[in-house]
Amino acid sequence: MDEVKPLLLLKPKAYARRWWVLMYVSLVMVFIVLSWNTWGPISQSVEYGFGWDNSIIADILTVGRIGAFCSIIPLSYLADMKGIRYAMITSTTMVLAGYGFRCAINQSTSTWPALLGQIFVGSGMGIAYSGPVAMSAAWFPPKERATATSITVMCTYFGYGMAYIIHPLLVSTPVFGEDVSSYWNTNQTERINYTDHNLSTAATLTNGSSGKIVLNKDKIQEETMTMTYIETVIAAVLVVVGVTLLPNVPPSPPSYSANAVKMGYTRVFLHVKRKKLDGLDFLVS
Structure with missing residues (x-):
């Protein structure tokens, strides 16, 4: 809708740098959603590579959704009150903190680094719900807002789909073998820690025995x-x-x-409440 009645004396102006802001916000949306959807596309690989099972993968995905749900309102409020810059910096910082925890997943037999990392990454994804609208309203004239918003929103879905392409290309699928008689380390005293899906075969294997094993566990971890x-x-x-x-x-x-x-949030709430009460008084009278 065209604005035909000025609200302020300041003349509106559209700057070319708005396209740079759109590009940055769009790339952040792609990366955040791609990061949030890391483990699903490679669930089979990490199950065999790190000894995780389906319940652990489900828990990781769940805590990521909880983090996103809890951060929607705070990040939306930050974008509304302080501007898109502060909201984007906060969001990307939380994602970086999540990757800091993820970098420790191979240093512990526990899954807490993966769970904490997913919580922080999911918290950063809260900006995907308010960032596109806040950015387009602050930087784009009315005739371009719908286009700018749709481009940024589309990037969230694009990042979700790209996770199913990029991550399986970077992480190998498990390669299974039957004969384990030749998989000994250089000292000939310990068997390399290959394992099957439920980790039971490796626990019962002895010298010269055979069973279903994963031959590329170390490669998957690397x-x-x-x-x-x-x-x-x-x-x-x-x-x-x-x-x-x-x-x-x-x-x-x-x-x-x-x-x-x-208007501030408190004033808006009180205004709506007062108008609602006035309407009820009118109905009663």
């Missing part, structure tokens, strides 16, 4: 950690770029309504 380190660097770059280069609002608003004075 590739998973390499993928994690690469994505950690990407998360760090997004934080640095957001802090140093991402502007909060344009010097002049892109529309008259973009720079209008907004």
